Amino acid sequence: MRRILVVGGGYAGFYTAWKLEKRLRTDEASVTLVDPRPYMTYQPFLPEVAAGSIEARHVAVSLRRHLPHTHLIVGSVVHIDHAHRTATVRPVGGAEHELPYDTIVITAGAVTRTFPIPGIADEAIGFKYVEEAVATRDRLLTAFEQAATMPPGPQRRKLLTVTVVGGGFSGVEAFGELLSLATALLKHYPELSPDELGFHLVEVRDRLLPEVGDEPARWVVRHLEKRGARVHLGTSLVSAENDHIVLSDGTAYDNHLLVWTAGNEANPVVARHTDLPVNRAGRFPVRADLRIGTPYAAIPDAWAAGDDAAVPDLASAIPGGSLTVPNAQNAVRQGKRLAKNIVADARGRKVKPYKHHSLGTVATLGLGKGIFQYRRIVIKGLLAWLMHRGYHVLAVPTWERKVRVALVWFSALFYGRDIVSLLSVQHPRAEFVVASLGARQRRGAGEPIAACTAAPDETAAAAPRERPA
Structure with a gap:
């Protein structure tokens, strides 16, 4: 069994693992995916989540549910030693350990870029x-x-x-x-x-x-x-x-x-802790077939895609001087091509280069407002907004998520968006702590406490514990 390690469960990583499950025989290879979150976030829907037009959970695609044959590790890869085919993994709440592999796919994605601005x-x-x-x-x-x-x-x-x-x-x-x-x-x-x-x-x-x-x-x-x-x-x-x-x-x-x-920048944890080559921007130099390396030599069993990869843009009018834009459109399609190439390489067949012509750009500017451009064609207003929704409900992975999002949109036509704030969710113990402190103060003042119907052991187990500040 060939061991395939996928680092990152974003667009490129999710689609790579998803398509590998469909193309590999169960006795041909095993796939392990490592990501700090047990879900893939469909980021183009985040603005509508913020506006209350989409339920938050509907933009998070469960990795365990949709990758049933992939071994999922919720954690981070903190070091890659490709010379010895091992990765150091730090699970959430667990101890670091080495994970051996035969083929590695690096799709760790980008992180938010910040600057030292006061405040x-x-x-x-x-x-x-x-x-x-x-x-x-x-x-x-x-x-x-x-x-x-x-x-x-x-x-x-x-x-x-x-x-x-x-x-x-x-x-x-x-x-x-x-x-x-x-x-x-x-x-x-x-x-x-x-x-x-x-x-x-x-x-x-x-x-x-x-x-x-x-x-x-x-x-x-x-x-x-x-x-x-x-x-x-x-x-x-x-x-x-x-x-x-x-x-x-x-x-x-x-x-x-x-x-x-x-803006974003390449994942620094992966880029700074590996023996694989990295360019000045912290991205892995990638050939057109998505193998890490130069146009003249590829590093065996090492692949990369998405925001972490500097992928040559074969569809560009500038030959040899342009890279694919690190966006969702490219990451999804690179993940699909990556899975096909890994399977082809494992079976001794020829791999193919990644080449994708842009489908245009579309953005929402609020409910009923948007803009779309494809080459010289520009569409504004309601039609562009409808195109935005139509494209992304088709692009979000799995029919389960498409249906859930579409149903929320349909209900909003009659009832509008949800305007309930759940800010208290960020502090779920606040009310309980206040109630517990009040009970302690009443006991100290000698006030009678209502009889508790729970057993003594249950009452002790439910009592709040002192925590250090």
Whole structure:
């Protein structure tokens, strides 16, 4: 049995393992996948999760459910020694151990890129994982509840102020959906007015959405500003300390919710702890057939795809000088090609290069609003938004997830989006701790305690334990 190790369960890793299960015989090879999370997040839906248009769990594809023949290890690969075909694995809650393999597939994905800006580590929230999208939504909804109980003034304006840093697809989509949610919420809060909303999009470049043309990008800016937003182009974040935003153009204001989407970088844990070659950007140099190496020589039994791989773009008009864009569209298709090539290589057949022509770019800008571009064709507004939903409900893996997402959208046509905040989920023991402290104080004051019907052993087991600060 050939042992195949897949490092990372994102787009490329999930699709590689998924297709390997379908193509390999059960007695031909075993597949092990290592990832810190037991699910794959379909990231294009995160803006709609933040806006309450999609249930959070529906964008998380369970690895155990959909990879039944793959051995899943929830943890991290902290070192790769390819010369000896071993990887050091650190399971969640377990001890590090060496895991031998015959073939390795590195699809560890990217991590959020940050900068040493004062206040970022304390105030900002990322937008790469479903937990972050849910927290972003709950904070905005809770801010509306708090603001509705306050008199008009600076503190109320602060609660209704949102800043998104990063003008790529993730940032623009998150910003557009949050703006759409906040505008829709106003009808439920007659105490608040549209003038009190403060939405700021900050981008260091002089334009948004580098993947689309100049005119569509300018249209997006005009569209967002028409809806009451402020777009700061050619501007960087200087400070975010104490909920106070300072921008490089001199703008300064108090802020409540800060979302950071200013790009990604290659996974540093994998890139810095391996004997496999890595380029200056921390990505593995990959041949067109997705094997790690140079165009003249490949490293045996080592493959890579997705955000960690510098894959040559054979569809580019620039021969030999362009790499595939590290996005979901490429990662999914690279994972599928990777699985086919691994099987072909194991069976002594010829592997094929990865070549994919872009299907265009599409982005949501809020409920009923979007933009699509394919070469010179540009579509705006409702039709582009429908195209966004149609494409992604087809692209999200497994029919189970497609159906769940479609049903939520269908119900929203009649009942609208869910506007319930569950911010307390982030602190599930808070109410229980308060109740326990109150019981202790009543005992100390000599107040009678209601009779407990539980057995003595059960009562002792349920008693709260002292924890160090």
